[in-house]
Amino acid sequence: MIDLVIDQRRKDLGGFEVGRVLPFHSRRMVGPFTFFDHMGPVAFEPGFPRTVDVRPHPHIGLSTLTYLFEGEITHRDSVGSQVEIRPGEVNWMTAGSGITHSERFEHLREHGGAMHGIQAWVALPDGQEEIAPSFSHHPRDEMPVYEDGGLKAALVAGKAFGASAKVPVFSPLFYVHWEMAAGAKAGLPDEYPERAAYVAVGKVVAAGQVLHAGQMAVFKPGETITFEALEPSTVMLLGGEPVGPRFIEWNFVHSSKERIEQAKADWRAQRMKLPDLDDQEFTPLPEPPPPPPPMS
Numbered sequence: 001m002i003d004l005v006i007d008q009r010r011k012d013l014g015g016f017e018v019g020r021v022l023p024f025h026s027r028r029m030v031g032p033f034t035f036f037d038h039m040g041p042v043a044f045e046p047g048f049p050r051t052v053d054v055r056p057h058p059h060i061g062l063s064t065l066t067y068l069f070e071g072e073i074t075h076r077d078s079v080g081s082q083v084e085i086r087p088g089e090v091n092w093m094t095a096g097s098g099i100t101h102s103e104r105f106e107h108l109r110e111h112g113g114a115m116h117g118i119q120a121w122v123a124l125p126d127g128q129e130e131i132a133p134s135f136s137h138h139p140r141d142e143m144p145v146y147e148d149g150g151l152k153a154a155l156v157a158g159k160a161f162g163a164s165a166k167v168p169v170f171s172p173l174f175y176v177h178w179e180m181a182a183g184a185k186a187g188l189p190d191e192y193p194e195r196a197a198y199v200a201v202g203k204v205v206a207a208g209q210v211l212h213a214g215q216m217a218v219f220k221p222g223e224t225i226t227f228e229a230l231e232p233s234t235v236m237l238l239g240g241e242p243v244g245p246r247f248i249e250w251n252f253v254h255s256s257k258e259r260i261e262q263a264k265a266d267w268r269a270q271r272m273k274l275p276d277l278d279d280q281e282f283t284p285l286p287e288p289p290p291p292p293p294p295m296s
Contacts, residue, residue, distance in 0.1 A: 001207040001208075001219055001220050001222075001223055001225055002206070002207050002209055002217050002218070002219060002220070003218045003219060003220045004024075004026065004027055004217070004218040005209070005211070005215055005216070005217050005218075006021055006022070006024045006027065006215065006216045006217075006218065007214060007215055008020060008021050008038055008214040008215070008216075009021075013052075013054075016039070016040075016042065016052045016115075017040070017042065018037045018038060018039050018040075019037065019038035019214055020036075020037055021036040021037070021038065021198060021216050022034060022035055022036040022216075023035065023248055027218055028245075028246075028248070029123065029194075029242065029243075029246065030194050030195070030196040030218055030238060030239050031171075031172075031173050031192060031193075031194040031195075031238070031239040031240030031241060031242060031243075032122045032123045032124075032125070032171050032173050032240055032241070032242070032243045033120055033121070033122055033123075033173070033175075033196075033238050033239070033240070034062065034121050034122070034123045034246055034248060034253055035062075035119075035120060035121030035248070035253075036118065036119075036120050036121075036198065036216070036238070037118065037119045037120075038118055038198070038200060038214065039115060039116065039117045039118065039119060040070075040071070040114070040115045040116040040117065041069075041070065041114060041115070041116035042114070042115050042116070043112075043113070043114050043115075044105070044108045044109070044112050044113060044114075044115060045112050046109065046110060046111060046112040047109065048105075048108075048109055050109070052105055053102070053103065053104045053105055054102060054103040054104075054283075055102055055281050055282055055283045056076075056100050056101065056102045056274050056275050056278055056279070056281065056282045056283065057100060057101070057102070057251055057282065057283040058095075058098060058099070058100045058251055058252070058263065058266075058267050058272050059093075059095035059098070059099055059100075059101075059251050059252065059253075060095050060096070060097065060098050060099075060129075060252050060253070060254060060259070060260070060263045061095060061096070061123065061124055061129045061130075061246070061252065061253045061254035061255075061259070062094075062095050062121045062122060062123050062124055062253040063092060063093060063094040063095065063121070063122045063124065063169075063170070064091075064092070064093045064095070064101075064119065064120070064121055064122075065090065065091070065092055065119070065120045065121075065122060065156070065157060065167075065175065066085055066090075066091040066093075066103075066117065066118075066119050067089075067090060067091070067117055067118050067119075067120075067156055067177070068085055068086065068087045068088070068089070068115075068116065068117035069087055069116040069117055069200070069201075069234065070087055070113070070114040070115060070116040070117070071087070071105075071108060071113060071114055071115035071116060071117065072084055072085065072086050072105075072107040072108060072113075073085040073091075073103050073104070073105060073115075073117075074102075074103070074104040074105075074106050074107070075091055075093075075101060075102070075103060075137075076101060076102050076104070076275040076276070076277045076278040077093060077099055077100065077101035077102075077133075077135055077275050078099050078100040078101065078133070078272075078273045078274060078275050078276065079099065079133055079134065079135055080276050080277075081093075081101075081135040081137075082277050083137045084107065085137075087117075087140075088140035088143070088154070089137065089138060089139055089140055090137070090138040090142075090143070090156055090157065090165075090167055091137055092135070092136045092137070092138065092157070092167045092168070093133075093134075093135045094124070094131065094133060094134045094135070094168075094170075095133055096124065096128070096129070096130060096131035096132055096133045096134070097130045097131065097132065097133065098133060098263065098266070098272055099133035099135075100272055100273065100274055100275055100282075101275055102275055102278045104278070116200075118198075118200065118236060120175070120238070121253060122169070122170075122171075122173065123243050123246045123253050124170055124171075124243070124253075125170055125171040125243040125244075126243065126244060126255065128170045128171075129254055129255060129259075131170075134168075136167065136168060138165075138166055138167055140154075142165075142166050143155060143156065143165065144163035144164070144165060146161065146163075149184060149185070150180060150181030150182075150183060150184030150229070151178060151179070151180055151181075151184045151185075151186050152178070152179040152180075153176060153177070153178050153179075153186075154176070154177045155174070155175075155176055156175040156176060156177055157169055157173065157174070157175040158172070158173040158174040158175055158240060159172070159173075159174060160174035160176055160191060160237070161176075161189075171240065171241055171243055172192065172240050172241040173192075173238075173239065173240030173241070174191070174192060174237065174238065174239060174240060175236070175237070175238050176236070176237040176238075177234070177235075177236055178227075178233075178234070178235040178236070178237065179232075179233075179234055180202070180204065180227070180229035180232065180233045180234075180235060181229065181232055182229055182230065182231050182232055183228070183229060184228070184229045185226070185227065185228045185229075186226075186227045187224045187225065187226050187227065188219070188224065188225040188227070188237055189224050190221060190222055190223055190224060192221075192239045192240050192241065193221050193241060193242065194218075194221070194239045194240060194241070194242055195218075195219045195221070195225070195237070195238075195239035196216055196217060196218045196219065196237070196238050196239055197211070197216065197217050197219070197225070197227070197235055197236070197237050197238075198215070198216040198235065198236045198238070199211045199212060199213050199214070199215055199216075199233060199234070199235055200213065200234040200235070200236060201213055201232070201233055201234035202229060202230070202231045202232055202233025202234060202235075203229070203230040203231050203233060204227050204228060204229050204230060204233050204235060205227065205228045205230060206225060206226070206227050207219065207225050207226065208226075210230070247260055249264070250264070250285065250286060252264070264285055267285050268285050270282075
């Protein structure tokens with residue numbers, strides 16, 4: 001029942017490592033999820049450099065979903081939002097026709113501490129890619145939860161297991177956080193055509209195969225997937241209905257390559273509004289790689 005296992009690829013983002021999972025060369029998306037980064041885990045000492053911060057940058061055609069296990073991030077965006085993201089809260093920002101935002105580590109820079117979480121991008125469906133940008137933040141007490149037999153489950157976004165989250169999603173999807181004690185068992189029903197599970201911490205058996213921390217299993221449709229934790233484990237379940245192919249370039253996701261080129265031109269020419277409360281610097285558009293040297 002496992003179609004593919006994807007190992008995270010570690011990337012250094014200016015002194016802070018993330019594990020890139022999606023997009024993968026042979027699996028670009030799972031349902032509408034087109035980007036999946038495992039942030040940390042890392043322990044920061046007070047006073048670490050500001051190069052770790054994510055300076056203002058743009059998005060189109062997607063929603064970002066930031067979810068922390070540990071730590072704190074300050075989010076600011078161009079629709080006027082400023083909020084502290086803390087563990088168990090859901091930070092949902094919809095770019096649509098265009099938004100800019102920053103992610104700063106101000107609390108951790110002052111006090112030190114652990115940072116650990118997931119950032120995912122969710123592609124907007126056809127007809128919704130150019131909606132007005134928006135932002136919503138959801139505290140952990142809004143989240144549907146379930147606990148039994150060593151399993152603690154929280155529905156982060158979408159619909160699953162008979163529950164619905166309050167996050168305003170735009171297509172059928174699910175995103176679930178499991179905390180599993182050693183020996184705990186659970187099942188992922190066949191509610192959606194595309195499903196995956198990512199092990200953030202620990203080790204589990206899924207559909208008869210051992211998955212380690214840093215691995216995502218993409219499942220075939222048709223059956224309930226059984227899980228058993230071999231040690232205390234954190235597992236994220238995700239998927240949904242596919243939205244169709246999408247172009248992904250830098251921070252832009254869209255069904256139209258021409259629209260992405262327009263967004264690049266807009267950002268290069270500084271035509272996109274910066275966050276109201278963080279407009280003194282920005283992330284430049286990356287330069288294209290140099291052409292290969294001529295054949296001798």
